[in-house]
Amino acid sequence: MISRLTQLVSVFAAAAVLVLGAAGAQAGGIAPKVIIDKSKGECVLPAEQMKRQHMKILKHRRDATMYQGVRGGKRSLQACLSCHAVKGDDGKPVTIKSEKHFCRTCHDYVAVRPDCWDCHVSVPDKAAGRAALKHRAGTMRAEASGLIKYLEGGRK
Amino acid sequence: MTSHSPDTRVDEARREFMKKSAAAGVIALAPGVTLMTMSSEAAAKADPKKRWGMLIDTTVCKSGCDKCVAACKAENGWEAKAGSPTDPQWIRKVDVKDPKTGFAMSLPVMCQHCANPPCVDVCPTGASMKRADGIVLVNRHICIGCRYCMMACPYKARSFEHHEVPEEEKAPWAPRGQGTVEACTMCVHRVDAGGIPACAEACDKGAILFGDLNDPDSDISKRLASGPSYQIRADLGADPGVRYARLP
Amino acid sequence: MKRIHYSLLEGRVGYYATLAILGAIAGAGVLAAWYMEHHGHIVTGMTNQIVWGMPHVFAVFLIVAASGVLNVASIGTVFNKTPYKPLGRLSAIMAMAVLAGGLTALVLDLGRPDRLIVAMTKYNFKSIFAWNIYLYNGFFAVVLLYLYTQMSSKFQVRRYYKAAGTLAFVWRLILTTGTGSIFGWLVARQGYDLAIYAPMFIALSFSFGLAFFLIMLISLYRLTERPLGNGLINRAGRLLGVFVAAAFYFVAVQHLTNFYAAEHQGVEHFLLFGGNVYSFLFWAGFVLVGTIIPFVMVFSKSAKTSMKPVFIASLLVVLGGLSLIYVIIIGGQAYPLVLFPGKEVSSSFFEGMINPYTPSFPEIVLGASGFAIAALITVLATKVLPLMPKSLADADVDPHLVIKDADVVEMKKAA
Numbered sequence: 147m148i149s150r151l152t153q154l155v156s157v158f159a160a161a162a163v164l165v166l167g168a169a170g171a172q173a174g175g176i177a178p179k180v181i182i183d184k185s186k187g188e189c190v191l192p193a194e195q196m197k198r199q200h201m202k203i204l205k206h207r208r209d210a211t212m213y214q215g216v217r218g219g220k221r222s223l224q225a226c227l228s229c230h231a232v233k234g235d236d237g238k239p240v241t242i243k244s245e246k247h248f249c250r251t252c253h254d255y256v257a258v259r260p261d262c263w264d265c266h267v268s269v270p271d272k273a274a275g276r277a278a279l280k281h282r283a284g285t286m287r288a289e290a291s292g293l294i295k296y297l298e299g300g301r302k
Numbered sequence: 303m304t305s306h307s308p309d310t311r312v313d314e315a316r317r318e319f320m321k322k323s324a325a326a327g328v329i330a331l332a333p334g335v336t337l338m339t340m341s342s343e344a345a346a347k348a349d350p351k352k353r354w355g356m357l358i359d360t361t362v363c364k365s366g367c368d369k370c371v372a373a374c375k376a377e378n379g380w381e382a383k384a385g386s387p388t389d390p391q392w393i394r395k396v397d398v399k400d401p402k403t404g405f406a407m408s409l410p411v412m413c414q415h416c417a418n419p420p421c422v423d424v425c426p427t428g429a430s431m432k433r434a435d436g437i438v439l440v441n442r443h444i445c446i447g448c449r450y451c452m453m454a455c456p457y458k459a460r461s462f463e464h465h466e467v468p469e470e471e472k473a474p475w476a477p478r479g480q481g482t483v484e485a486c487t488m489c490v491h492r493v494d495a496g497g498i499p500a501c502a503e504a505c506d507k508g509a510i511l512f513g514d515l516n517d518p519d520s521d522i523s524k525r526l527a528s529g530p531s532y533q534i535r536a537d538l539g540a541d542p543g544v545r546y547a548r549l550p
Numbered sequence: 551m552k553r554i555h556y557s558l559l560e561g562r563v564g565y566y567a568t569l570a571i572l573g574a575i576a577g578a579g580v581l582a583a584w585y586m587e588h589h590g591h592i593v594t595g596m597t598n599q600i601v602w603g604m605p606h607v608f609a610v611f612l613i614v615a616a617s618g619v620l621n622v623a624s625i626g627t628v629f630n631k632t633p634y635k636p637l638g639r640l641s642a643i644m645a646m647a648v649l650a651g652g653l654t655a656l657v658l659d660l661g662r663p664d665r666l667i668v669a670m671t672k673y674n675f676k677s678i679f680a681w682n683i684y685l686y687n688g689f690f691a692v693v694l695l696y697l698y699t700q701m702s703s704k705f706q707v708r709r710y711y712k713a714a715g716t717l718a719f720v721w722r723l724i725l726t727t728g729t730g731s732i733f734g735w736l737v738a739r740q741g742y743d744l745a746i747y748a749p750m751f752i753a754l755s756f757s758f759g760l761a762f763f764l765i766m767l768i769s770l771y772r773l774t775e776r777p778l779g780n781g782l783i784n785r786a787g788r789l790l791g792v793f794v795a796a797a798f799y800f801v802a803v804q805h806l807t808n809f810y811a812a813e814h815q816g817v818e819h820f821l822l823f824g825g826n827v828y829s830f831l832f833w834a835g836f837v838l839v840g841t842i843i844p845f846v847m848v849f850s851k852s853a854k855t856s857m858k859p860v861f862i863a864s865l866l867v868v869l870g871g872l873s874l875i876y877v878i879i880i881g882g883q884a885y886p887l888v889l890f891p892g893k894e895v896s897s898s899f900f901e902g903m904i905n906p907y908t909p910s911f912p913e914i915v916l917g918a919s920g921f922a923i924a925a926l927i928t929v930l931a932t933k934v935l936p937l938m939p940k941s942l943a944d945a946d947v948d949p950h951l952v953i954k955d956a957d958v959v960e961m962k963k964a965a
Contacts, residue, residue, distance in 0.1 A: 208443055210346070212431070212441045213431070213433065213434075214347065215435075215490065215493075216347070217491065224474055243469070261443075264467075264479035265442055265467070265477035265478055266472065266474070267473070267474050269469070382898060384898065387598060387906075388592055388598060389598075390598070391899045394898050395898070396896070396897040397895065397896050398893045399893060402892075411897075422676075423676050424677050424679060425674050426669060426677045426680040426682075426683065427668050427672040428673070428674035444665070444668050444672055445665075446666070448660055448669075450677075453738075453739070454736055454737075458901075461598045462598055463590070464591045464592040465592040466590060480661070481591070482661055483661070534889055535889060550890055
C-alpha cells in the first residue's frame with residue numbers, strides 16, 4: 147500500500163499537473179469511462195448527481211449509521227458495493243488493491259484517495275469470507291425464530 | 303436458563319420495534335409486511351429511551367472457557383496471537399484470585415459501556431462517543447489515533463490497530479483499520495437488527511444476559527432488581543452498563 | 551541602561567553548516583514519521599499497554615519547556631527586571647520554536663497524522679486535549695503579538711508591550727496547566743489522577759525552559775562571537791537554581807502524597823524503589839543529575855567567573871527533565887491498571903503485569919528531531935529578524951551586573 151503521506155504529496159503534484167494540463171486537455175477524451183450496470187436497478191441519484199455528490203451522500207450516511215444506527219437499505223455502503231462490484235479474471239469481485247475497482251477508475255484519475263477502504267471491506271458481503279456467511283446464517287436463524295415466536299403470539 | 307435464550311431476546315426487541323413502528327404511523331398490515339419494511343428500509347435504531355447493558359453471571363463462568371472471546375473474534379474479525387502486546391483484544395477472560403483467602407474466579411472483561419465514559423470525556427475530536435442508547439463506540443471516521451482514550455479507560459478495553467488490516471479479515475459490519483482505536487461495540491450491528499451480541503449468544507451457560515436496563519420489564523432489569531450485582535471499579539463513578547453477578 | 555541594538559545573525563559557512571546539521575536531524579525525524587506511518591505503529595516499541603512512548607516523552611518535554619522559555623521575556627516585561635529585557639525577542643521566538651518542535655513530534659506520532667485537519671475542525675470541549683489545541687494555537691498568536699509590540703518602530707504599538715507581555719505570561723500559565731492536566735485528569739491510572747500535576751508542570755516548565763534558553767543563548771553568542779556578560783549568565787543561572795529547587799519541591803510533594811495512600815503504594819514503590827529503569831531514571835537522572843548537581847553548580851563560586859558551570863548545569867537540567875518525563879509517561883503506563891484492587895489477576899491481555907517497553911530507533915529519532923526543529927526555527931529566525939542584541943556584555947545590559955576586576959581576582963583565589 148502506498149503511504150498516505152506519499153499520496154498527499156502526489157495529490158499536490160497531480161493537482162499542479164492537472165491545472166497546467168487542463169487548458170490542453172479541454173473537453174474530455176482522457177476522462178475515464180465508468181461502466182455502470184443498470185440491470186440491478188437505478189442508483190440512489192442520477193449519474194450526473196452521483197458524480198458530484200456521492201461523497202456527501204456517503205458522509206451523511208456514515209454519520210447516520212454511527213450516531214443513529216441507520217443500517218442497510220439502498221444507501222448503505224454494502225449496497226453500493228454489491229451494485230458496483232467489478233469482477234476480476236477469477237470471476238470474483240476485485241478489491242481496492244486492483245486498478246479495476248469501481249472507485250479507483252475515477253479516483254486514480256483525479257488523484258484523490260478515498261479514505262473508506264482503510265477500514266471498510268472493499269468487496270460485497272458474499273466475498274467477505276467465512277465469517278460473513280456465518281453471520282448471515284446466524285442473523286437469518288435469529289430472524290426466523292423471532293418471526294415464528296412473534297406469529298405464535300410471543301412469550302408470555 | 304431457557305428464559306434468557308437468544309431467541310427470546312430477539313423476539314422481545316422485535317416486539318419493541320413493532321410498538322415503535324406503529325406509534326410512528328407505520329401501519330402493520332401484517333406482521334410479515336412490517337418485518338419486510340424493517341429489514342429493507344433504513345431507520346434510526348439508537349433509541350434514547352433505552353440503555354443497553356449486560357449482566358454477566360460470574361457464578362457459572364468457568365476459568366479456561368473462552369467461548370465468548372472466540373465468538374467475538376469470529377464475529378468482528380480480530381485475532382490476538384498469544385503473547386502479542388500489539389494485537390487487539392476486544393474481550394478477554396480474566397482470572398482473579400484473592401491472595402488472602404485463595405478464592406479464585408474467572409470473568410470476561412470488555413468495554414463496560416459506561417454512562418459516564420472517561421474515554422468519551424478525553425477524546426479531542428469526539429470520535430470516542432456514546433450512542434443515545436448507551437453503547438460506547440469509536441467513530442473511526444474522525445479518530446486521529448492519539449490513544450488518549452486508551453490512557454483514560456479504567457478497564458483497558460480499547461486497542462490500537464498497529465498495522466494494516468488485511469482485506470480478508472475485515473467484516474462488512476465491523477470495519478477496522480490501521481492507526482485508529484477500536485473496542486467492543488456491544489455488537490451494535492446485531493443490536494440494531496434486533497439481535498443480541500455474539501458473546502451473549504455464544505455462552506452455552508447463558509451467563510451473559512443482554513437487555514435494556516431502562517425497561518423495568520426486561521429480563522435483565524428483573525434479574526438486577528431481584529439480587530445484588532456489581533460493577534468493576536464502581537468507585538470511579540463511570541457507571542458501567544456491564545454488571546457482574548459476583549466479583550472477587 | 552544603554553540603548554540595546556539588535557542585529558541579524560552573522561556568518562555564512564558556519565550558519566549554513568548549522569542549518570545543514572539541524573536540517574538533517576529534522577529530516578531524519580520526518581523520515582522516521584513516514585516509516586512509522588507507512589508500516590503502522592508495529593515498528594515502534596509502543597503497544598496496547600504502553601500506548602504513549604518516546605515521541606510523547608520528547609514532545610511533552612518540549613511543550614512544557616516552550617512556555618518556560620517565554621519566562622525570560624516575562625521576567626523582563628511583567629516583573630520589570632532590567633537585565634532580562636534585551637532577551638525578550640529571542641525568548642519569544644524561541645518559545646514558539648520549541649513549541650513547534652514539540653508539537654511536530656506529537657502530531658507525527660498520531661495513528662492518522664493525515665487527519666490532523668480533523669483535530670482542527672472537530673472539537674469535544676470536555677477534552678483537555680481539545681482545549682490544548684486552542685491553547686497551543688493561541689500561544690503562537692499571543693506570542694507573535696507580544697513580539698510585534700517588542701519590535702515595532704511605532705510608539706502606538708510599543709505602548710502595548712507590557713499588556714501583551716502580561717497576556718502572554720497568563721496564557722503560558724494556563725497552557726502549562728492544560729499540559730499538566732493531560733495527566734492530572736486521568737482518573738483511571740494509579741500514577742496520575744493528581745491535581746498537583748498542573749502546578750508541578752508549571753514549576754518544571756520554569757526550570758526546563760530557562761535551561762533550554764540558556765543553552766541556546768550561550769551557544770548562539772559563542773558561535774557568533776558576540777559579547778555575552780558573565781554577570782548576566784550567572785544571574786540567570788542562579789534563577790535556574792531556584793527553579794530547579796521549586797520543581798523538585800513539587801515532584802517531592804507529588805510522590806509523598808501518592809505514597810501516603812495505601813491504595814497507591816504499589817505504583818509508588820514500583821516507580822521509586824522498583825530497582826528498574828524508572829527508579830534509576832528518577833534518582834540518578836532527575837534527582838542527582840537534574841537537580842542536585844545543577845543546583846550546586848549554579849551557586850558555586852566558579853559560576854561567578856565562568857559560564858561553563860551554568861551551561862553544563864543547563865544541559866543536566868534538560869537531561870534530568872527528560873528522565874522525569876520518561877518516568878511520568880512510560881512509568882505511569884508500565885504499572886498495570888488496577889481493575890480488582892488487592893487481587894491477583896491474569897489474562898491474555900497482560901493483566902497485572904509490569905508492561906515492558908523498548909523504544910525503537912525511529913520513534914527516538916522522531917522525538918529527538920523535535921529539538922532539532924526547535925533549534926532550526928530559532929536559528930532561521932535570528933537570520934531574518936533582528937532578535938539578538940549586538941552585545942550582551944554586562945556593562946551594556948545592566949551596570950549592576952558588572953563585577954570589579956579586583957573582586958574577580960579575589961574570587962579566583964578563593965576558588
